[in-house]
Amino acid sequence: MYRTHTCGELRINHTGNNVTLAGWLQYNRNFGGLTFIDLRDRYGITQAVFNMDTNATLCEEARKLGREFVVQIEGKVSERSNKNPNIPTGDIEIIVDKITLLNDSKLPPFTIEEETDGGEEQRMQYRYLDLRRKPMRNAILLRHQLLQASRNYLAGKGFLEIETPFLIKSTPEGARDFVVPSRIHNGEFYALPQSPQTFKQILMMSGFDKYFQIVKCFRDEDFRADRQPEFTQVDCEMSFIHQEDILEMFTGYVKHIFKEVKGYEFSEIPTLTYTEAMHRFGSDKPDMRFGMEFVYMNEIIGATEFPPFAEAINSGGIVAGICAKDSANYTRKQLDELVEFVKEPHRGMKGLVWARWAEDGSIKSSADKFFDEGKIKSWLEAFGAKQGDLILLLAGDKKKTQKALGDLRLEMGQRLGLRDRNKFAALWVVDFPMFSFDEENNNWTFEHHPFTSPKAEHMHLIHSNPGEVLANAYDFVINGSECCSGSIRIHDSAVQASIFKAIGLTDEQAKNKFGFFLEALQYGTPPHGGSDSIRDVIAFPKINSGRDIMLDAPSAIDDVQLKELGIVVKA
Amino acid sequence: MYRTHTCGELRINHTGNNVTLAGWLQYNRNFGGLTFIDLRDRYGITQAVFNMDTNATLCEEARKLGREFVVQIEGKVSERSNKNPNIPTGDIEIIVDKITLLNDSKLPPFTIEEETDGGEEQRMQYRYLDLRRKPMRNAILLRHQLLQASRNYLAGKGFLEIETPFLIKSTPEGARDFVVPSRIHNGEFYALPQSPQTFKQILMMSGFDKYFQIVKCFRDEDFRADRQPEFTQVDCEMSFIHQEDILEMFTGYVKHIFKEVKGYEFSEIPTLTYTEAMHRFGSDKPDMRFGMEFVYMNEIIGATEFPPFAEAINSGGIVAGICAKDSANYTRKQLDELVEFVKEPHRGMKGLVWARWAEDGSIKSSADKFFDEGKIKSWLEAFGAKQGDLILLLAGDKKKTQKALGDLRLEMGQRLGLRDRNKFAALWVVDFPMFSFDEENNNWTFEHHPFTSPKAEHMHLIHSNPGEVLANAYDFVINGSECCSGSIRIHDSAVQASIFKAIGLTDEQAKNKFGFFLEALQYGTPPHGGSDSIRDVIAFPKINSGRDIMLDAPSAIDDVQLKELGIVVKA
Helix, strand or coil: CCCCCCCCCHHHHHHHHHHHHHEEEEEHHHHHEEEEEEECCEEHHHHEEEECCCHHHHHHHHHHHCCCEEEEEEEEEEEEECCCCCCCCCCCEEEEEEEEEEEEEEECCCCCCCCCCCCCCHHHCCCCHHCHHHHHHHHHHHHHHHHHHHHHHHHHHHCECCCCCCCCCCCCCCCCEEECCCCCCCCCCEEEECCCCHHHHHHHHCCEEEEEEEEEEEECCCCCCCCCCCEEEEEEEEECHHHHHHHHHHHHHHHHHHHHHCCCCCCCCCEEEHHHHHHHHHCCCCCCCCCCCCEEHHHHHHHHHCCCHHHHHHHHCCCEEEEEEECCCCHHHHHHHHHHHHCCCCCCCCCCCEEEEECCCEECCCCCCCCCCCCCCCCCCHHHCCCEEEEEEECCCHHHHCCCCCCCCHHHHCCCCCCCCCCCCCEEEEEEEEEEEEEECCCEEEECCCEEEEEEEHHCCCCHHHCCCCCCCCEECCCCCEEEEEEEEEECCCHHHHHHHHHCCHHHHHHHHHHHHHHHHCCCCCCCCEEEECCCCCCCCCCCCCCCCCCCCCCCHHHHHHHHHHHHECC | CCCCCCCCCHHHHCCCCEEEEEEEEEEEEEEEEEEEEEECCCEEEEEEEEEEECCCCHHHHCCCCCCCCEEEEEEEEEEEECEEECCCCCCEEEEEEEEEECCEEEECCCCCCCCCCCCHHHHHHCHHHCCCHHHEEEEEEHHHHHHHCCCCCCCCHHCEEEECCCCECCCCCCCCCCEEECCCCCCEEEEEECCHHHHHHHHHHHCEEEEEEEEEECCCCCCCCCCCCCCEEEEEEEEEHHHHHHHHHHHHHHHHHHHHHCCCCCCCCCCEEEEHHHHHHHHCCCCCCCCCCCCCEEHHCCCCCCCHHHHHHHCCCCCEEEEEECCCCHHHHHHHHHHHHHHCCCCCCCCEEEEEEEECCEECCCCCCCHHHHHHHHHHHHCCCCCCCCEEEEEEEEEHHHHHHHHHHHHHHCCCCCCCCHHHHCCEECCCCCCECCCCCCEEECCCCCCCCHHHHHHHHHHCCCCHCCCCCCEEECCCEEEEEEEEEEEHHHHHHHHHHHHCCHHHHHHHHHHHHHHHECCCCEEEEEEEEEEEECCCHHHHHHHHCCECEEEEHHHHHHHHHEEECCC
């Protein structure tokens, strides 16, 4: 060992001990008579001191050490006269007897500090230097802890960790596959898995009634800031269970990892149906750190000639709103911002109606040409608004308006500081729709995936009214982010066939797409279901164009290899 | 939950309990008045009983259940009159009140028993049925336990689990890469990692001084029975350590997993140098479950005209042998088999000389035309042979003869039952050669990989006498199998440059091949080293041609996808 202790380990009670440390030089400060160097490793920082009076040669040697040099020091732990309360080792320093330079370093292109002066691309190219920074280190450590806590919980509950293959069959559904040309079978390709979905169901058919895996998945999608072509998911599946068993198991899982990793204890975790979540919060992943629930106004408004409301109500739409506490003092400019927000093309609202109850008791609304103060006051009262509050109303088609109002709720939550990063609010959302209508292709398609089971009581609607069919599908949501998603699967081949038919697949097409799976389904498949969740701290991520700029990948390959693979790159 | 207990859980003390079980029907036996079904899950088998007299309808229902049907039963635990001591649940049976058929099953193409009548290919195609068999289940369970014990040990020692990417850069060294064409960057390819070697070294440069990962690796090699195109390794790396620190850490690791998983306690684990292992056992992975060490005969034989010995000794070669206890009664036929064994082309021996000391005290040898009985007795004595023993001698070039004699030792060990499957003997082999001479390409190449460090005291021989240079490389061997391999890496860019030069790479070529890595090496790389080990139980393996016959992968992909990837399949 090159060290007796790490750079984060020594405390006042080590005073007098002879120790050896090794690490990277963080700072080198020459104060004439004294020289200080700070030595850093992943555990912390320790100060070492050199005295020109007592050992000039050593002190001169220390002064020559540059940033990020790899240095070993031997010396005695000593109490500092000038203690640093900001670091755990701040009570002590090392009086050095011997320095060994283990390796030098070129000058790093950016500073290795909590806040760095390095640009995004530079930090990606020199990822190994960026990873030396404390925030990056902590993210990697957190991920490590999540992995261990996850496995310990699941293995403790009797789940078996089973690896599924990466070189699998291309299935023309879902996202785009990455493919791998076969050298032995020219013209044929493996696909990299988009998820282990079929394999974990096959494992249930194999009798492994509780399976888990923390596994890489691959999707060749167009890159977005929050999407990586390869990502990791915690993947689980159970047999002989109902939906509530899975919800209970994974509520336990989430409580366990938050307690282990964050020291955070969830109290109750509610369950909302999809319909209820949309109705109350305009989202299938509502942020439950704050209320600001929707109030539906159709009845309160009653008969009206005010065009936006009249149009919505008469065409079967809704008028609904939220109440922003203590926001009656919003300026014209701020209100205009909110109007622009809901009018953005993907929200598509025509406008926003506001009403405020000022601190002085006066009431004002953008619609007060059409409604008298008494009426507007009745609106405010419907929200339980108080003096100082602002209500924001949207009107239009139900689905569209709920979604836009859900976005507005999040925006106001953000503006009002209600989305506290240190607070956690979780819920299950259940009973998702089974199908959605694909306007572009003019057909019904899956909301989840083709192996999700419909509610038994909705089976008869599958062909007559697919839009009304609910699925045994559920999401776990924390702070407005879906962090776990799953379903009870179909275990009956007749049901599976019926579902394929509902989305317009012939028996022939179904067989081509899912042949081996449909075969397997007929050999005694138990009732089963599961979930997967996505983690997103990645040690070596790719940039938006899917390129790894540290490695410079992807890159050209040589002609011999192309020839072996039997493929030609088009000019 | 579909069950209150598993099929492996109920014991005599559960008698009288009302229980619900779910599982697969293993057997259905109709004895007229009584019908028995055995229900199986991954935990065991439980017998259920139906009585024609007390409930004829239910009994009729039970009789209709076929093999591998998925069945739920409710009933009362009862003591069996006819106990089965071969299974843990053999003391009880379930008197069934209610049957629910959860799913039926087509008749499986082979029996789901410990020993099956299914052929290799059929079992691969219906892997989900094969995995229901107990030996397969136990292999998967063992693997799960190995994974958990490995992680718990390593995480407990402060190793961080860090995932490295799968879509990386093609490096034209080692085995063949699998490649993945990029859709966004047409004409460019990612490679799948042959190992995370460069990444784990990058992580050491990043300051994560203890890293581990249990990770998939990919090699596009021509298939052999024991090679899979994708396999999993336990991958580790440590910084600020010397070779003995790694050996100590991983000795602890191996002891831990054997104790946890097998209940086996290793006592001492010896360390041999490569040279010593070759000298004593003719192998760099000697099976230490038995002795049968080599005895070198050159001096004992002295001057001789016996052509095989004379030729070997005069050309600087060796005569060496092993002693097979209690084998003096080997027949002519058996001895001829051994001669053929050493003459096989890859061993290339010209023959084998034997001498035996029969139980009756008589001495006989295949070379007794050339040597008198006293001489041959002196040979036998050199081996410590006793009456009843047989010695087997080979002669020739030192390396070749050692290897052939090593093979012969294993063969005799096998024949004599000395390679007991329930016994474990481990050792470290250290100080491997740094380079080997590639006869085909007429140059020196690496034994391990290009980042392995040479012994400091051999640095001066790198260019003048590469064959003499030893490396800081080590293997862990159990029962004659290399199960872990590693090295102390080069952390000095000047040494790295010198090593590249030794195998004839120009600076330019080295930069092309390992550019980003050589750059990283210059920013404060700590001394570091590590190991990786290979596990081989695979839930869904591929057959020898690299095909997954359950999935039917690889397979053709459609023209749209090829077009997006900018590649053309050659006719």
